[in-house]
Amino acid sequence: MNSDETVEELSGSVFIDPERWADMDAWYADVDRIRSQRPVARVDREGFAPFWALTRHSDVWDVSRNNELWINTSNVVLGRDADRERAQAAGMPEPASLVQLDGHKHRSHRAVTANWFKAGTIAARQGQVDAIADEFIDKMRAMGGECDFAADIAQPYTLRAIMNIYGVPRQDEELMLRLTQGVFGAADPEFMGDHEDPLEAVVASVMDFIGYFDAMTEDRRRCPVDDLATVIANAEVDGAPMGDYERLWYYIIVATAGHDTTSFALSGGMEQLVRHPDQMAALATDPALVNNAADECVRWATPVRHFLRYATSDTSIGGVDIPAGGRVLLSYPAANRDPEVFSDPHTFDITRPDASKLLSFGVGAHFCLGVHFARMELRAMLERLATQLDHVELAGEPEWATANFVSGVKHLPITYRFGD
Ligand code: HEM
Incomplete structure (x- = not known):
């Protein structure tokens, strides 16, 4: 903690x-201090x-549940105002x-895949995820x-699981891993590829996604199969084919939101299980604990660090006035x-x-669409680790990704032994 900071x-x-x-x-x-002294803290920082x-x-x-008073808009992730303008100028x-x-x-757009993601439909994918x-x-x-x-x-497992249903x-x-990291992890030098400027990495990744998913759309329209890409490629909204931009962003959100998030939940949870062998042992002896354990991993890691919301009329939160158009940052890790x-x-x-009171998946109209799939992936891996590993310990210090939107433990060196 930097205790000398106000x-x-x-x-x-x-x-x-x-x-x-x-x-x-x-x-x-730091955030405990902010919450106890100024739970609704105005941030006025140059460039933002x-x-x-x-x-x-x-x-x-x-705020998350009041979707009339608080709306999302196209600007839900914190970034420099100038970067948004530059991204648009670059053709994004x-x-x-x-x-x-x-x-x-x-x-109407959420309805396109809502059935596909509901608990009953996702349950039919259990065998694929187990394999x-x-x-x-x-x-x-x-x-x-x-x-x-x-x-x-954690990273290749969660990537394969989502790409498999996709x-x-x-x-x-x-390629998907590189592009996802280009969009989410762009501030972390490790994930910037050849780009020196984080914004360049984001724009380049989005443009590459466009090329890839345009080809996929053509393919799934010609030859529909039982996958999520086919649902999105052939989707109709209000009786007409989904718009080109909306379709493109639909692909991108499922490809990106469905991957790094679950990966950081797993690596962050595993870090704690390694540090607490008694809890790993408890999970091994009582596999029924796996549901709660998966939620605790997601609460602990809280891979999505924030979303923004905008007031549609003058309002106040905890005695702090916020004018129409004012924006708030929902800090999920702080809430958790x-x-x-x-x-x-x-x-x-x-x-x-x-x-189960975790807010890692949000709440309200935008509540995470992939929540059932994410929990299924986490449970499948946690129960295997707990029941099959005999011993595991840290082999070095974990490292966290430096990104303010989606981040978590990016390196977790361990040594381990399996039982027979
Ligand atoms: C541990 C893993 C995950 C976490 C922590 C997470 C977190 C979130 C959060 C915080 C939101 C916004 C909620 C809100 O505004 O109230 C969200 C939305 C969303 N998530 Fe997830 N997510 C995870 C996994 C997934 C997976 C696996 C998928 C897809 C397979 C997915 C797809 C989506 C989509 C499409 C939305 C947008 C929903 C909407 O705006 O209506 N997520 N997620």
């Missing part, structure tokens, strides 16, 4: 500066339109994926007792460590009775 200085930095996300213990200590950061669970919950189409749509347009989890456990065995769990297992062939997974809701919030505990 709460104003802290608020102006912790939600924005990518490097703050590389040390999560310090981040949470002002916003109010919400760090209380109750405020994030209330205006973002129009589900999280950037509101009202009827949002509902992929087995494949990555085999990979861990073959690696001979030492790996970077985040990069070698219908992206294995030989293109590498709010002591008003979670007892002993900074303790990882797979048996905690309040784990």
Whole structure:
């Protein structure tokens, strides 16, 4: 913690500066201070339109659920105002994926895949996910007792799971990984590829996604199959084919939102299980704990760091006036460590009775569409790790991605031994 910083200085930095996300213990200590002194904190930082950061669970919950008063708009992720203009000047189409749509347009577009993602439909994919989890456990065995769990297992496992239901062939997974990281991790030098400027990486990734998914649309229109790409390629909204931009952004959100998020939930949860062998053992002896354990991993890691919302009329939160057009930042990790809701919030505990109150998947009209699939992937891997690993320990210090939108443990060196 930088205890010499004022709460104003802290608020102006912790939600924005990518490097703050590389040390999560310090981040949470800073945010505890902000929440207790200024739970609705105005941030006015040069280069960024002002916003109010919400760090209380109750405020994030209330705003997320009031989708008339608080709308998303096309600008839901914090970035420099000038970067948005530069992205548009560089030819990047205006973002129009589900999280950037509101009202009827949002509902009608969400309806396109809502059935596909509901619990019952996703349950039919259990066998596919189990087979992929087995494949990555085999990979861990073959690696001979030492790996970077985040990069070698969590990332390719979650990528394969989503690409499998999507219908992206294995030989293109590498490309999807690079493009996803280009969009989400662009501030982390490790994920910028050949680009020196993070914005360049984002624009280039979006343009490459466009080329890839245009070809996929043509293919699935010619030869429809049982995959998600076919549903999106042939979708109709209000009786007409989905618009080209909306279709493109639909592909991008499923490809990106469905991957790094789950990967960081798994690597962040695994880091804690490795640090707490008693909890790994508890999960091995009582597999029924796996549902709660998966939620605790997602609460703990909170891979989506924020979304923005805009007031449609003058309002106030916790006594702080916010004018129409004013914007708030929903800090999901801060909400997930709010002591008003979670007892002993900074303790990882797979048996905690309040784990299901997590806000990692959001709430309200935009509640994560992939929640059932994400939980299925996490459970499949956690139960295998807990029941098959005999011993596991850290082989070095974990490293966090430096990005303020989607981030988490990007390197987790471990040594381990499987039982027979
Ligand atoms: C642990 C993993 C995941 C986390 C933490 C996560 C988190 C989130 C969050 C915070 C939102 C916005 C919620 C809101 O505004 O209230 C969201 C929306 C969304 N997520 Fe996830 N997600 C995860 C996995 C997935 C997966 C696996 C998929 C797809 C297969 C997916 C697809 C989506 C989509 C399409 C939306 C937009 C929904 C809308 O705006 O109507 N997510 N997710």
